[in-house]
Amino acid sequence: MQQTAQSQSFDIPATMQAWVLGGPQELSVTQKPVPQPGTAEVLVRVDAVAICGTDLEILHHDLPAMIEGGLSFNKNFTPGHEYMGTVVKLGEGVDEFKPGDRVTVEIHAGCGRCERCREGMYTSCLNYGKNYGDQRKGHRANGFTTDGAFAEYAVNHINTLVHVPDTMGDAEATLVVTAGTAMYGLDAMGGLIAGKRLAVTGPGPIGLMGVAVGKALGAETVILTGTRDARLNMGTQLGADHVVNVRRENAVEAVQRITGGQGVHYVLECSGASNALNEAALMVNRGGRICLAAFPLEPVPVDVAYLVRNNIYVFGIRGEGRSATHRAMALMAQRRFDATIIHTHTFGFGDLPTAIKYQRERIEDAIKVVVKIKDS
Ligand SMILES: [Zn+2]
Numbered sequence: 250m251q252q253t254a255q256s257q258s259f260d261i262p263a264t265m266q267a268w269v270l271g272g273p274q275e276l277s278v279t280q281k282p283v284p285q286p287g288t289a290e291v292l293v294r295v296d297a298v299a300i301c302g303t304d305l306e307i308l309h310h311d312l313p314a315m316i317e318g319g320l321s322f323n324k325n326f327t328p329g330h331e332y333m334g335t336v337v338k339l340g341e342g343v344d345e346f347k348p349g350d351r352v353t354v355e356i357h358a359g360c361g362r363c364e365r366c367r368e369g370m371y372t373s374c375l376n377y378g379k380n381y382g383d384q385r386k387g388h389r390a391n392g393f394t395t396d397g398a399f400a401e402y403a404v405n406h407i408n409t410l411v412h413v414p415d416t417m418g419d420a421e422a423t424l425v426v427t428a429g430t431a432m433y434g435l436d437a438m439g440g441l442i443a444g445k446r447l448a449v450t451g452p453g454p455i456g457l458m459g460v461a462v463g464k465a466l467g468a469e470t471v472i473l474t475g476t477r478d479a480r481l482n483m484g485t486q487l488g489a490d491h492v493v494n495v496r497r498e499n500a501v502e503a504v505q506r507i508t509g510g511q512g513v514h515y516v517l518e519c520s521g522a523s524n525a526l527n528e529a530a531l532m533v534n535r536g537g538r539i540c541l542a543a544f545p546l547e548p549v550p551v552d553v554a555y556l557v558r559n560n561i562y563v564f565g566i567r568g569e570g571r572s573a574t575h576r577a578m579a580l581m582a583q584r585r586f587d588a589t590i591i592h593t594h595t596f597g598f599g600d601l602p603t604a605i606k607y608q609r610e611r612i613e614d615a616i617k618v619v620v621k622i623k624d625s
């Protein structure tokens with residue numbers, strides 16, 4: 250992958266502008282000290298950050314953020330986790346990156362010492378959030394348990410960094426972690442996608458990237474279901490062979506019609522609809538696999554007997570584990586799909602509340618809203 254040939258030096262100020270979370274829905278700009286990178290960490294100048302549905306959840310009811318072992322409200326906490334930028338300073342022992350390198354980030358730097366981290370499942374780190382007071386376990390999840398990127402600078406562990414090729418723009422690079430999450434969902438189901446039939450339910454950012462990654466990995470038939478034609482059209486542009494508007498046709502019947510009654514091998518569930526798991530079970534063939542990448546807000550009844558009788562496997566994923574972000578970047582760097590199709594709006598640093606409003610209310614069909622921090 251291309252990198253800047255010469256190491257550059259940067260003037261780093263002592264303080265920076267940062268948005269901080271007050272109470273629910275309260276964001277304000279303040280001055281904070283620029284953080285210092287420790288061992289195996291770098292300081293990243295944040296160049297662009299995408300707004301995520303999870304940011305809206307944190308603003309609304311705090312979880313899944315966890316600061317100092319509790320709620321993130323009124324703790325001078327800076328959210329924002331889908332970002333890219335430029336390495337401007339190295340911590341001790343870092344030779345994997347140099348100042349001037351453009352990087353995009355994964356969210357989770359697991360502790361590296363727990364059972365799950367040792368298995369590569371660092372998004373399910375058993376020491377999640379245990380990085381305060383006398384519990385410095387080494388875990389970071391920027392924008393969740395440590396300061397994120399609604400700010401001019403952020404500190405990242407090198408394990409969370411992915412080089413960005415010169416040919417890729419800043420906004421596109423913020424989408425790598427979303428594609429990486431879709432990739433991790435496909436990994437969870439076995440990862441053998443080529444030649445298989447895949448249904449993706451729910452055309453949000455992860456669902457749309459699931460279509461693109463699944464197709465890039467050689468899925469024979471990719472079916473996308475959803476309720477909004479504009480998003481389904483994006484799915485077609487990203488490689489879906491068939492799209493189904495569930496307001497006009499029953500999703501299960503459509504999948505069976507398209508597959509000639511054979512069903513699909515995999516369902517990547519990205520809608521969070523209350524009946525989604527039951528419907529996914531009726532979409533897969535016997536022995537098929539379902540990965541849940543979204544969830545309903547309330548407990549839902551599930552036909553467990555159907556799952557058991559048909560040997561259907563159900564997986565859940567959290568975030569972008571097992572270096573899936575690197576594999577997603579490999580596909581994007583090779584132009585196997587155009588993630589910028591889902592980038593709909595761009596705002597400046599000072600317009601963050603407006604950017605969040607666009608994302609939350611889906612103004613002008615907003616899907617991925619990107620805030621440019623450098624030069625704004
Ligand atoms: Zn996110």
Ligand SMILES: [Zn+2]
Pocket residue numbers: 359360361362363364365366367371373374375376377
């Ligand atoms: Zn861990």
